[in-house]
Amino acid sequence: METVFRPYIFGKGPDESMSQQVVQPLPRSHVVVDAERCKGCELCVVTCPHKNLALSAGLNRNGYHPVVFTYHGEKGDCTACGICYYVCPDFAIAEVRSLRKG
Numbered sequence: 001m002e003t004v005f006r007p008y009i010f011g012k013g014p015d016e017s018m019s020q021q022v023v024q025p026l027p028r029s030h031v032v033v034d035a036e037r038c039k040g041c042e043l044c045v046v047t048c049p050h051k052n053l054a055l056s057a058g059l060n061r062n063g064y065h066p067v068v069f070t071y072h073g074e075k076g077d078c079t080a081c082g083i084c085y086y087v088c089p090d091f092a093i094a095e096v097r098s099l100r101k102g
């Protein structure tokens with residue numbers, strides 16, 4: 001069964017061009033970060049069990065380094081556990097989706 005965490009309160013959609021880094025092979029999961037909402041506090045970075053999130057080198061419009069989703073962390077692939085989604089105080093994790101079937 002597909003797992004999706006997605007809030008419904010956003011006025012605008014996430015800027016995927018700033019937050020996504022596509023790698024091969026096809027990842028197990030997909031996390032969308034709204035880079036313009038992120039304040040770079042790193043709560044999601046330190047709580048992700050697989051280290052799939054990191055601060056980007058670039059800046060958003062508020063002058064913060066927004067988090068990027070890397071798919072393959074130091075401790076394995078994203079499992080779509082949703083911890084980053086629930087821990088973010090600014091609702092900057094726009095969506096967590098498991099790409100696996102079954």
Ligand code: SF4
Nearest residue numbers: 048078080081082084
């Ligand atoms: S869903 Fe879980 S494993 Fe994936 S990036 Fe978020 S905290 Fe890490």
Ligand code: SF4
Nearest residue numbers: 038039041042044088
């Ligand atoms: S917890 Fe939210 S605001 Fe903080 S770095 Fe992660 S995505 Fe950005």
